[in-house]
Amino acid sequence: MLNTAALLPSLIEAVAKTIENNAEELTELDQAIGDGDHVANLQRGIQALMAQSGALSQLDWQAALQKMGMTIMSSIGGASGSLYGTLFMAMGKNLQNQPLTLTTFADVFLKGVEAVKQRGKADKGEKTMLDVLIPVAGQLHQDATKPSQLIDLFEQVKQAAIAGAESTRDMVATKGRASFLGERSRGHIDAGAKSSQLMICALVDALLIWSDYA
Ligand code: ADP
Numbered sequence: 620m621l622n623t624a625a626l627l628p629s630l631i632e633a634v635a636k637t638i639e640n641n642a643e644e645l646t647e648l649d650q651a652i653g654d655g656d657h658v659a660n661l662q663r664g665i666q667a668l669m670a671q672s673g674a675l676s677q678l679d680w681q682a683a684l685q686k687m688g689m690t691i692m693s694s695i696g697g698a699s700g701s702l703y704g705t706l707f708m709a710m711g712k713n714l715q716n717q718p719l720t721l722t723t724f725a726d727v728f729l730k731g732v733e734a735v736k737q738r739g740k741a742d743k744g745e746k747t748m749l750d751v752l753i754p755v756a757g758q759l760h761q762d763a764t765k766p767s768q769l770i771d772l773f774e775q776v777k778q779a780a781i782a783g784a785e786s787t788r789d790m791v792a793t794k795g796r797a798s799f800l801g802e803r804s805r806g807h808i809d810a811g812a813k814s815s816q817l818m819i820c821a822l823v824d825a826l827l828i829w830s831d832y833a
Pocket residue numbers: 649653654655656657658660661696697698699700702738739740741746747748749794795796809810811812
């Protein structure tokens with residue numbers, strides 16, 4: 620697939636754009652059952668990644684993913700910083716010296732999500748970003764092992780992300796700040812699940828455009 624992370628600047632750009640375009644909705648979600656800082660947290664991380672994007676694009680994927688993980692962890696802070704940071708660092712660590720292909724990506728993404736579960740001591744059904752990350756990792760892993768059109772695979776990944784975010788609406792939060800509200804957390808989509816969904820959909824769309832020209 621790609622030996623270097625030359626594609627990274629456009630992927631970071633796609634993520635920045637979707638967070639910007641949906642900032643109001645995301646902030647409202649985090650205000651409803653959290654503390655309202657989720658967008659500001661994400662944007663701090665995105666800015667830090669943008670500042671490094673030239674340097675990142677010179678690295679191989681393993682080094683780029685690890686560097687991104689460290690940058691995210693140190694710039695975002697809060698729950699989401701350490702969780703997203705863990706995701707990227709674990710992906711880089713597990714990629715080792717393998718080339719990044721659909722199969723290796725599906726494998727390291729699954730391992731990255733496992734690391735997030737451990738770090739957050741959380742699992743599916745607790746009304747967090749994991750309600751998006753776990754089904755997306757499962758879908759990707761399942762699809763990557765059987766031959767299918769890239770466009771179908773991307774669409775299924777997006778649908779898994781959208782369904783995962785929506786599924787958090789009726790859940791009671793048992794992790795993170797929203798858990799302090801108990802039953803009152805029900806009825807709102809989790810901000811971290813929604814932002815994960817938006818970022819995954821934006822990444823998939825950016826990759827689709829790129830693969831059209833590849
Ligand atoms: P903070 O909660 O520190 O204000 P953010 O607002 O940036 O941080 O992120 C909150 C999001 O982090 C939540 O919406 C949820 O998706 C996710 N989250 C919080 N705690 C956990 C956890 N233990 N495991 C997984 N995700 C979590």
